[in-house]
Amino acid sequence: MNQTFNINRFSMLFKKHTLENYKTYLMSVGVLAGLLVLFMGIASYANDGYLLLGFQEAFFVIFLLLAGCIFTSLVFADLGDKKKAIPALTLPASHFEKYLVSWLYSFLIFQLLYVALFYLIAALIISFGHDVPGRENVLLDLFDKDRMAYMAFVLYPFIHSVILFGAIYFEKLHFIKTGFAFFTGIFLLGLLNRPIISSMIDETIRGTTIFSPLDITDGKNYWTIFPPEIQKQTIGIVLGIIVVILWVSAYFRLKEKEV
Amino acid sequence: MIKISNLTFGYSRKKILFQDLNLQMQEGHIYGLLGKNGAGKSTLLKNIAGLVFPQQGVCEVNGFDSSKRLPAFLQDLFFIPEEVYMPALTAAQFIKSTGHFYPAFDEKQFNQMLDEFDVPADTLLNKLSFGQQKKVIIAFGLSTNTSLLIMDEPTNGLDIPSKSQFRKIIASALTENRCIIISTHQVRDLDNLIDTVLVVHQQKIILNKSLDEISEELKFSTVATVGSDVLYAEESVRGMNTITQNTNGSYSKVDLELLFNAIINDKNTITEILNR
Structure with missing residues (x-):
């Protein structure tokens, strides 16, 4: 029998995880549904039953990222509790299978359930509202190029990989500690960004933040240098590589987990 | 069955708990692991089960390096920790979700032991008392019929009649293909049960005799x-x-x-x- 992945063993593990956690997951879905109803309901009520696309877009992105972060931060919580960690680590399944179950639930299944739940609630609220003359009360199109809702699916893997790594790295208070470490890292990167760029460019730099255009002063002239289109793709590729590195690191951290 | 070679372990580099420890254990025996509080009994058991990793040396069980925690190694080992965790499932649901991970798991044996321990089968396991949860996990561990069964302070939380039942059940569960290791600081609980004594003291195994x-x-x-x-x-x-x-x-x-x-x-x- 393969010691890294076996489909029978994996399906047994998936079923065990589902059986032991489905009540908690259903309750979490209930809480999320309640929050979406509350916020979208208020937004609709305040606009005479019209649910603005901008509101739908904002709620979609904020709740996806926030709920996803909280849920992902808890997927390895058992390993921070000695009582739960021993049966979890000694259960006869490979580290990869154990990792994959947590990854599937927090990444794939979460996003699918979230999209379904969001549209169900948005459709319900819209059905209770009415069309404002001249404006049709419609559901958000996730892939509308004029809107940026689809960017949530680009951001989610990044946020997920950071939180997943934090969930296995820290023993307790995973969400808070990961958030603190992440923002500290971003802050330090922001601080270092300016001296690094100054060392490469002679002109006076007016201001710069990471992954943003560069503002420089040349005598009495001010310039903003935008990166070429190709470099936007580079940023995307770098972020993609970071996501994969963090996912792989989380797996190795699980392999090295001690109790 | 268990071969520990030149094992050095410490929770930090400065504080070493075991230094160059060598130990072999065989099937067909019930080992009693004795030591003072903090001597490292639980840590030694965790090294054997692959729950902590040695700084130097290796711990092998049935030829598998414990620290790799491969499924083939884990399906022939059951570890009963001092503090147990039970999910919100009934005993029947628990064996349905977990029993089939162990190829030699015997459901009938499990139910018989629950009867002997007088544990209700239809109550959610997390609602049982600590002692009853311990009995469930002991019954489950024995029913997995793994060749290595490790028990860390198994009698903690058991009442006096249960301790006597425990001794009887463990004695009946020993086969010539099985090795059982029981650590305890309540030495009297192992009376008439173990056949070999291991004593951990000052970073060493100072006694390993039948x-x-x-x-x-x-x-x-x-x-x-x-x-x-x-x-x-x-x-x-x-x-x-x-x-x-x-x-x-x-x-x-x-x-x-x-x-x-x-x-x-x-x-x-x-x-x-x-x-x-």
């Missing part, structure tokens, strides 16, 4: 006055419990608590006799 080997070398008796040949003595209500060298080949039952105290307090004499 009870037969011990009784061949030492004589345990209760006397009114202590003679000059006594190696170790402790006062009791019946007189003085003593250990003397067994020079005439007579048989005496090993008093585990007395032996343990003797080794810890007067390590050299007793262990030199036993290990020569």
